[in-house]
Amino acid sequence: MVTLVDVARYAGVSASTVSYALSGKRSISRKTRDRIEQAIATLDYHPNAGARALAGKRSHIIALMVPLHTEVHVPTMMEIAIAVTVAAREHGYDVLLLTNDEGPDGVQRVAASGLADGVILMDVRLDDERVPVLHARGVPAALIGLPADPAGLSCVDHDFATAGALCADHLADLGHRDVAFIGYGSAVYQRHAGYAERTLTGFRERAEARGLRSLHRPCEGTYESTAGTLARILADRPDTTAFVVQNERAIGPLLSLLRAGGRTVPEDASVIAICPDVLAEQHSPRLTSVSSPKKELGQLAVDQVMARIDAHAEARDPEDRLLLMPPELVVRESTAPAPRRT
Amino acid sequence: MVTLVDVARYAGVSASTVSYALSGKRSISRKTRDRIEQAIATLDYHPNAGARALAGKRSHIIALMVPLHTEVHVPTMMEIAIAVTVAAREHGYDVLLLTNDEGPDGVQRVAASGLADGVILMDVRLDDERVPVLHARGVPAALIGLPADPAGLSCVDHDFATAGALCADHLADLGHRDVAFIGYGSAVYQRHAGYAERTLTGFRERAEARGLRSLHRPCEGTYESTAGTLARILADRPDTTAFVVQNERAIGPLLSLLRAGGRTVPEDASVIAICPDVLAEQHSPRLTSVSSPKKELGQLAVDQVMARIDAHAEARDPEDRLLLMPPELVVRESTAPAPRRT
């Protein structure tokens, strides 16, 4: 194994000089720096991570805690995880993968041992148990999602309320009067994940403001449950002409069922999906959808932890942040003016 | 920060005794061990990861490199990643998330710096560029997937050939004569991922052996492409009575299209999906499917790296391993005896 001392010897300088050349924390003459870089290249030197962490008091690792349960849309979660990883690399950081089953102890473990300099928590619940640990140990952290009390924390999330509102607006603009909201399974609402409620509230309030009659039904996302949900909606409100779907899994079944029921999209019924663009593009007709930038969300989360890690190192109080990413509504082929009442 | 020396002082023993009590590498008297554990608990001691890595020459971290492109089924990939993480924890290891865009350099980076003790590579291609790096640096590794030349490597994967064969057998048993295989988009085949080819080969050979006429068509998985694929199949082989679908995304569209075309599943056409059980359960009718255990796959991969890490530490030559996990065919509601020829 090649060490910094080997490099120093080869370049004819002291170890500390090499260290400074690498970190740039002191000025090094052009000539010496060239010699050192030459030595590093020929010897194929890679600084030892453990030693660096020990001496520098920074592991250059952030932990990312991901959910285990399958109720969340996995590709969306993964996309955020990837974005976090890529963004972290740009800060010279690597990402440690933690699973939610470790719970608060996991956060404790990686933070107290200095394994990770900071933590990003996904799938934050309103009364998340991990939050107290962050406060108790002063762990630099960023949350993706909103807890009930975000004081003293940095949180980033999609602006679900606006997403819901955009749907209501679009349908109102098209002249629809009776609209239905097909949500997640009731487990998600019981879990108090927050995002489901926020979307629904945003939708309902705007719908009311625009004079729409709206209906909300939870849906597990299987074909059968979607069939049941749709049947109940049409029984309760036969005049429903538009559907907003938040449960990604229910989209395919819903389209099938509408078609099977003789309703053409968008002529007889409009459909808006709250889902990633790629998903919306896959269906036929291509779906008008509201999507939120996941890559930016991941980057933002990383920026937040980095700021907190720096603040922590300088024994400075970090700023609280609560950032909501605005969603975007893309009109495709699944929405059209409301059909004339017959 | 509480250090091992603090614990030692509190317990009235030397630092090394605490270290040995923790690692269990030497016998420690019951009494001393109790005092030490007491001290650890009251002081809330957590060993410093960096120091441990430096002194012990083990970071207790394995790197997991995941694919970036969206052609693979993301939930499946995620499930494996989670299984790896959980299994690693049981060995006292944590998992570092690397993305495929770092390529061979990423492997190099984490291995040479001692950040990770070993590496697990997912989405291995036949001519994977990362494999030479493993050989060159002698990085302890396990591959999920098979490269063209697995010599000197530990590989684990699903037994896709058998999965394909199981499909052919089941359909032959039910008396089908003309069967179609709906595969992945052509990009997957061009990428030489291996698994697509292996499934197809396994299917074709068994189909031939059982006297079936088989047809293979690639499919991108969108509604339109599935419609095109299905139309071509029925045009080329109007007598086709059974479909094997490997592309998870094509499943929903296929069922919709068959229904729309007036073919009832399974009375008029049988469908087998090669996909996770949860997915198969979601559709209507519930699908007969061939699935492979992802959790076990992840565990196996971890076992393999661990063995290689140990071998590496003892300067011992590890055994090459090539483990294929047998798939399982579960009969549900989407397959039935072939309809009588009219």
Add this chain to the structure above:
DNA sequence: GGCCCTTGTCGAACCGGTAACCCATCGTTA
């Protein structure tokens, strides 16, 4: 010419564990 400041480099003290080596005690065996 003396003084001070800047720039570039070195020496050495850590950082917090690990493990090799040494030593004392005690029970066992020839």
Add this chain to the structure above:
DNA sequence: TAACGATGGGTTACCGGTTCGACAAGGGCC
């Protein structure tokens, strides 16, 4: 009874970086 192995614990030299303080050389200023 002397020799010996097993058991339990201490001493100390690392592991490979980071960083503070010291210091020499060179330039500008009075």
